[in-house]
Amino acid sequence: MTMQAEIEQRLRKAFSPEELEVVNESHRHAGHAGDDGSGESHFRVRIRAAELAAMGRVARHRAIHRALGDEVTARIHALALDAG
Template structure:
């Protein structure tokens, strides 16, 4: 499987997992190319940035919002996803 196909598959997996948060905005950005040579990248793991807004974030501080995101994807870290940058917002 090509590197691009793997990245697309992993991004789709993140989108699928985060759909449970009923996001009003969800962007999954592959940033693996910015981490070439990094330990996780050498092992074939990916680096992603997630930008997400959800009604479920209402009344939550940023740490609590990040925890909701991590709860959905924790089993994907450290492999196949080595790093996940999260930007959360309210709808």
């Protein structure tokens, strides 16, 4: 399973979002710090879910990181979040 698919799967399971878009932006960071050459190091997530909408920005980010777990967050360099 790709990292993009794993991120999507974990977020769908945790939040049942009305909207979810996971974009692999690793190609935009090739050769930069954090690029491990895997092509799966930088991601952008747009998620809309009722559970997240009730939280403040920091709480939303923490909830998303918790849902992804250390297994995912330890393997990526950057995760840009647009959550609500």
